[in-house]
Amino acid sequence: MKALSQKRRHPLAAIALLLMGLLLTGGLYAVATTVNEAKASTAEFTASDTQEGQKLFEANCATCHGMGASGTQDGPSLVGVGAAAVDFQVGTGRMPMQMNGPQAYKKPAQFNDTQTHQLAAYVASLGAGPAIPADEYLDEKGNAAEGGELFRVNCAMCHNAAAAGGALTRGKFAPALADVTGKHIYEAMATGPQNMPVFNDSNISPEGKRDIITFLKQIEANGSPGGADLGALGPVSEGLFVWIAGLGVIIAFTIWLTSRTS
Amino acid sequence: MSAASTAEAPAYVANTKVGRFTDFVDERVGGSGILREFGRKVFPDHWSFMFGEVALYSFVILLMSGTFLTFFFDPSMAETHYAGSYTPLKNVEMSVAYSSSLDISFDVRGGLFMRQVHHWAALLFVASVAVHMLRVFFTGAFRKPREMNWVVGGVLLILAMAAGFTGYSLPDDLLSGNGLRIIDGVIKSIPVIGTYISFFLFGGEFPGTVIISRLYTLHILLVPALILLMIVVHLFMVVVHKHTQYPGPGRNDRNVVGYPLGPVYAAKAGGFFFIVFGVIALMAAFFTINPIWNYGPYDPSPVSAGTQPDWYIGWVDGALRLMPGVIGDFHFEYIIFGHVLTLNVLLPALVPAGLVFTVLFMYPWIERWITKDNREHHVLDRPRNAPTRTAIGMAGFTFYCVMWAAASSDLIATHFHVALNDVTYWLRALFFIGPVIAFVVTKRVALALQRKDREIALHGRETGRIVRLPHGEFIEVHAPLDEYKRYKLVGFESPAPLPAEPNEHGVVTRKENRRAKLSRWFFEDRVAPATPAELEASHGHHEAVEAGEGQKTLSH
Numbered sequence: 001m002k003a004l005s006q007k008r009r010h011p012l013a014a015i016a017l018l019l020m021g022l023l024l025t026g027g028l029y030a031v032a033t034t035v036n037e038a039k040a041s042t043a044e045f046t047a048s049d050t051q052e053g054q055k056l057f058e059a060n061c062a063t064c065h066g067m068g069a070s071g072t073q074d075g076p077s078l079v080g081v082g083a084a085a086v087d088f089q090v091g092t093g094r095m096p097m098q099m100n101g102p103q104a105y106k107k108p109a110q111f112n113d114t115q116t117h118q119l120a121a122y123v124a125s126l127g128a129g130p131a132i133p134a135d136e137y138l139d140e141k142g143n144a145a146e147g148g149e150l151f152r153v154n155c156a157m158c159h160n161a162a163a164a165g166g167a168l169t170r171g172k173f174a175p176a177l178a179d180v181t182g183k184h185i186y187e188a189m190a191t192g193p194q195n196m197p198v199f200n201d202s203n204i205s206p207e208g209k210r211d212i213i214t215f216l217k218q219i220e221a222n223g224s225p226g227g228a229d230l231g232a233l234g235p236v237s238e239g240l241f242v243w244i245a246g247l248g249v250i251i252a253f254t255i256w257l258t259s260r261t262s
Numbered sequence: 263m264s265a266a267s268t269a270e271a272p273a274y275v276a277n278t279k280v281g282r283f284t285d286f287v288d289e290r291v292g293g294s295g296i297l298r299e300f301g302r303k304v305f306p307d308h309w310s311f312m313f314g315e316v317a318l319y320s321f322v323i324l325l326m327s328g329t330f331l332t333f334f335f336d337p338s339m340a341e342t343h344y345a346g347s348y349t350p351l352k353n354v355e356m357s358v359a360y361s362s363s364l365d366i367s368f369d370v371r372g373g374l375f376m377r378q379v380h381h382w383a384a385l386l387f388v389a390s391v392a393v394h395m396l397r398v399f400f401t402g403a404f405r406k407p408r409e410m411n412w413v414v415g416g417v418l419l420i421l422a423m424a425a426g427f428t429g430y431s432l433p434d435d436l437l438s439g440n441g442l443r444i445i446d447g448v449i450k451s452i453p454v455i456g457t458y459i460s461f462f463l464f465g466g467e468f469p470g471t472v473i474i475s476r477l478y479t480l481h482i483l484l485v486p487a488l489i490l491l492m493i494v495v496h497l498f499m500v501v502v503h504k505h506t507q508y509p510g511p512g513r514n515d516r517n518v519v520g521y522p523l524g525p526v527y528a529a530k531a532g533g534f535f536f537i538v539f540g541v542i543a544l545m546a547a548f549f550t551i552n553p554i555w556n557y558g559p560y561d562p563s564p565v566s567a568g569t570q571p572d573w574y575i576g577w578v579d580g581a582l583r584l585m586p587g588v589i590g591d592f593h594f595e596y597i598i599f600g601h602v603l604t605l606n607v608l609l610p611a612l613v614p615a616g617l618v619f620t621v622l623f624m625y626p627w628i629e630r631w632i633t634k635d636n637r638e639h640h641v642l643d644r645p646r647n648a649p650t651r652t653a654i655g656m657a658g659f660t661f662y663c664v665m666w667a668a669a670s671s672d673l674i675a676t677h678f679h680v681a682l683n684d685v686t687y688w689l690r691a692l693f694f695i696g697p698v699i700a701f702v703v704t705k706r707v708a709l710a711l712q713r714k715d716r717e718i719a720l721h722g723r724e725t726g727r728i729v730r731l732p733h734g735e736f737i738e739v740h741a742p743l744d745e746y747k748r749y750k751l752v753g754f755e756s757p758a759p760l761p762a763e764p765n766e767h768g769v770v771t772r773k774e775n776r777r778a779k780l781s782r783w784f785f786e787d788r789v790a791p792a793t794p795a796e797l798e799a800s801h802g803h804h805e806a807v808e809a810g811e812g813q814k815t816l817s818h
Binding site for chain 1: 353374378385533555557569672675679682
């Protein structure tokens with residue numbers, strides 16, 4: 001202790017102190033930011049998965065994301081995005097991207113499940129990130145009512161209260177959520193793809209995510225009790241329908257009623 | 263029927279029970295006289311005359327389905343936990359109003375059907391009122407003596423929108439709550455008194471606990487009563503004025519050509535009610551409308567994407583969407599003596615709607631002043647025969663439609679894969695340019711159609727048969743029109759501009775000069791109908807050629 005107090009006036013003491021402080025805050029920050037990361041992981045990756053994944057990555061993704069996924073001008077670094085991000089982007093066909101644009105479109109997946117798994121393994125090996133969710137959160141047996149409340153507060157402003165999707169600025173959009181698998185919904189919440197914000201575990205708990213998935217699947221299964229849903233787009237499609245179909249049919253009748261046999 | 267005459271004439275005794283019963287009633291209320299009078303009222307026949315009827319029938323259907331809904335709806339904003347059969351909302355905290363709307367949808371037998379009948383009928387009601395007004399405008403049916411009935415019609419349109427909006431807000435779901443929030447914002451943007459009005463209306467800060475029950479009172483009591491009153495006034499005036507008719511042989515401003523109300527029209531109108539009811543019932547049975555269970559209970563924090571009002575409020579919503587927040591460095595928000603003046607909200611919410619309704623109400627008097635036309639008109643104009651009026655109407659219609667489209671800018675963006683910003687920029691440009699383009703194009707189209715009419719009246723209809731004459735010339739054979747069809751093409755007025763006239767003091771006032779200028783603008787482009795002399799001349803011209811062509815008329 002004496003040695004320490006003697007050296008406290010050493011010219012390098014201030015630098016050493018600064019370094020220690022930075023290390024401490026940096027370390028705390030790293031812990032704090034990852035502790036809430038959605039990591040309901042079960043997916044075990046083997047070394048061969050990672051190796052195969054690296055080959056696939058270099059052949060298909062490195063053009064934009066760079067060797068070692070360190071990012072280029074055309075694509076962001078993927079270090080630390082986690083397996084969930086890869087599983088979502090590649091699994092829904094958004095990656096590899098068809099063309100540059102405001103937003104990647106969903107399309108038929110280019111890689112099969114094994115290949116997607118291998119790619120995820122490789123990207124996950126580069127740095128810790130959200131993992132592919134465990135099946136217990138995808139069983140669609142949560143509380144739909146609570147999921148609905150969470151959905152309306154957190155998701156409806158972009159995805160529409162009936163999950164029919166909505167427009168964002170400059171060509172970006174929030175897609176409709178019918179036909180999206182529970183796993184992909186979970187991963188989207190955990191990783192925040194495209195323009196979506198990240199909903200980590202402290203924001204919406206894994207159980208909450210399970211409830212949201214349950215809600216979405218339940219309203220999808222419920223269908224439309226009132227008849228054809230006209231795209232679930234609300235008053236716009238209803239207005240269009242009444243003007244074109246409703247008034248159209250009535251005009252046809254008025255013409256019939258006032259026509260004369262001649 | 264005086265007492266003396268009944269005493270003298272042998273008392274009429276009907277042969278059948280029914281006859282005796284009707285005779286008993288008739289002797290006391292005089293129904294046969296009313297029937298004789300009304301039964302002989304003549305209505306002209308045209309499909310475009312039936313939109314008012316559609317509106318009336320939709321209103322009757324609204325009254326009936328609405329009454330059913332009041333049996334089960336509870337407009338209370340007290341908090342409750344949903345215990346009905348729709349599981350995605352089980353135990354969710356909500357207002358009693360929303361809970362009872364859900365019960366109507368899922369737990370009352372036939373409730374969802376009746377809700378959908380009511381809502382579809384509401385959309386159709388306002389739509390048919392709007393189309394009816396367009397018909398009246400474009401055919402010039404608002405001219406003397408019907409100016410006041412045009413105003414009553416305009417009031418009915420506003421009342422219909424009010425009825426629709428108050429009803430839209432009742433279920434207290436997320437969508438309607440978002441709509442109310444916008445109304446609250448618009449009210450609060452009114453300088454000085456806005457916040458006071460808002461607090462008065464909502465009983466405190468939005469959303470409060472009273473607004474649903476207040477809107478309910480307006481929706482089921484005041485607004486329908488006013489609509490009913492206005493309908494009575496409207497129909498009374500229709501009876502007084504008699505119905506207008508399209509121009510045709512034998513039709514003039516002193517007669518009405520058509521069928522009597524009884525029995526033909528009574529049967530047609532009665533049947534038509536059931537047709538309208540049937541169409542609405544089919545829509546309600548097969549197409550969902552306002553699925554409130556999708557939207558969840560209202561709470562001021564969430565706002566759903568794609569939040570739109572019903573179609574008839576859409577144009578006001580669209581105007582709000584079109585308004586830019588800032589233009590360059592120019593802001594629209596000022597703080598004056600501690601009061602915030604938010605023109606971003608105030609201007610788009612009130613100015614376009616104010617403009618449309620002011621012009622709409624004033625138009626009969628504007629046109630009357632410009633044209634100095636003080637005669638009664640019972641024969642309608644074909645829209646092409648009043649090119650400037652038709653163009654003004656289309657300009658207004660376009661102005662409305664641009665705002666209307668703007669209300670669905672987000673859906674246009676997502677469904678046509680274009681950027682929302684671009685949709686907004688285009689619509690902003692069209693907001694100003696669109697009416698001008700519409701005016702010019704419509705006027706040119708109307709004039710072109712008039713020229714075509716004139717051409718056909720003078721030279722007959724093209725048959726598509728090309729004939730080569732002995733000397734090598736090719737001509738197309740034109741078939742002459744029969745007299746009835748020709749009447750339609752030549753039987754209209756085409757007023758010339760009315761120059762400024764001095765008043766009784768021999769002075770041409772500045773106002774009169776302005777009027778003359780407007781009159782020139784109104785009438786300077788005109789296609790005169792073919793005159794009998796011209797018709798005669800064109801026939802004379804053809805007669806020489808006709809000699810070799812039998813019945814056909816030829817023309818170059």
